Amino acid sequence: MGRAPCCDKANVKKGPWSPEEDAKLKNYIEKYGTGGNWIALPQKIGTHILSLMQFFITLIGLPNDFRLYVGIKRCGKSCRLRWLNYLRPDIKHGGFSEEEDNIICSLYISIGSRWSVIAAQLPGRTDNDIKNYWNTRLKKKLFGRRKQSQSSRLTGSTEDPRDGNGMDTLSNSCWKY
DNA sequence: AATCACCTCAACCGCCTTTGC
């Protein structure tokens, strides 16, 4: 028997966030913070919006569970991820500098794929951003771009940074750190 | 213009750790 899910999967929305959802989440957190409980946050947002609309609700007689519709139908974990990786005001997106590249690869050599630790050394960068950047660009940049053939994809061959030549290249690229 | 292969990145999943009772 597995672990209980953090939320009711059937009643939460998945996929890309809409601008309205972003605005609700951002406005609420900027005003009130997370309250130390991400799981309860979507419901709190609904209650907050509901309180702002109380007059109209009383006027036209909406049901109590109306907050479910005006709030965010998202898992608390999803809200946390969205805030940390995208909505936070101090986030930088894309455009990694040469210096950042070097910091990332030198830390990768010394501690491996501990992205949160690496992100802590790069203000404004998120672990997800760095992980994506490493997997899609830095790795190729350091180990040399190799057009993947159909066969290599099928056999699942990968480039392991800890393998011989790759590590040499990596070390050379990061010599100054 | 159509199709295909590849790239990018936001978001999800599931596991491990931390915290509170």
Add this chain to the structure above:
DNA sequence: GGCAAAGGCGGTTGAGGTGAT
């Protein structure tokens, strides 16, 4: 100390975009 809930993290996926043919 044991348990459950929540937080945090790294790995993975898949939709959309872009360039090549």
